[in-house]
Amino acid sequence: MITKQVRYEALVKALHGDLYRYAYWLCHEKQVAEDLVQETFLRAWRALDSLKDEKAAKSWLITILRRENARRFERKRFDMGEFDEASITDNQSLSNEQNIENAWLREKIAQLPAEYSEPLVLQVLGGFSGEDIASILNLNKNTVMTRLFRARNQLKEALEAEPEKRGLYNG
């Protein structure tokens, strides 16, 4: 019992950040992301004995979280066909240029179709290889690589299309 508790707490401490970010990029809402992570870890706790290989913990948790996210749609159809932009922008203080650029890029990433953004998040944030992503998403590796290519391509094009200076110009 105690060792299970210790394992669980270690798992939470090590991976809750990654999982939360991943959830956020899946659903684009902080509150929903938090709920998803909660639900995921609760399920993980119940099934903790089935986790034999600690190295596989991250992809295991991500698989649970994706299932949990899919269940969210089974339960209730959200009117999220076109998410409104306001809900996906980061509303933290935009004090410096880096933050402005981050916020802008976040918007662009959020606008990517989910099938492109998901592998990208897994690769950049999760540090998974093409094979890992393919197995998590149940796709073949070539499809994953193509989607990664298109995701970056779209972001790059969007970045290049953007004028060097952004923001409001008065006068």
Place this chain on the structure above:
Amino acid sequence: MDDLQFRRSIYADPKSQDEALLAALQADPSKRQFAQELNHLDDKIAQALNIPVPEDLSDKLILRQTLASHQIQKRKKRFHLALAASVAITAGLLVNFTLFSSAHSNLGDYALAHVYHEQGHFSNDANTRVDLTSLNKKMAAFNGNFTNTIGKLIFADYCRFDGMKSLHLVFQGKTSPVTVFVVPKNDQISFSDTFSDSKLIGQSAAFDKANIIVVGDKNEPLSAWQKKLGNNISWSI
């Protein structure tokens, strides 16, 4: 590696350590430049993706799990309590059954066993006598009363007759003591009129309040004993 192939693979994974890709990078400075640009983009993407995580999230997660497992434990405790209770009840019933149920299913078997068990205690020549008054004091528990002395009474006391309080009388017989049991009526033991084994014979008679069982050796006229007993005992209401 042609240009298209190169672009596809560098876009798909800018940090790839693929040998062909690294060789292509080595060979062409413009490709190196391009790869650098993409790596820069990737850093930006990584930064953008790296949204702040709520500080208390990990604490919340642990708290929720602790509560959930506490619930489970409580349920488990309740289950264990129920289990322990049913085990205790079963054990109780079993003890009750083995201790207080009749080991012998009919009156005769038990009477014989009882007589054999106490055979050594009584001798036919014993001089001890129990008088009528003290006998009737004991008999009062069964709502009965001896009107006259029958034969020579060696011993009279209460005893456990298969778990029931009963009166155990020992009379002097012709060759060996004759044992008389006064046993309250009981549905659990089947009544047997006459019974015997290689040495002893017995007879039972049912009265209103009690059964009277007489056990003696083969020389004893048990019917006469029964008749005498029947004539001399008067039952109060």
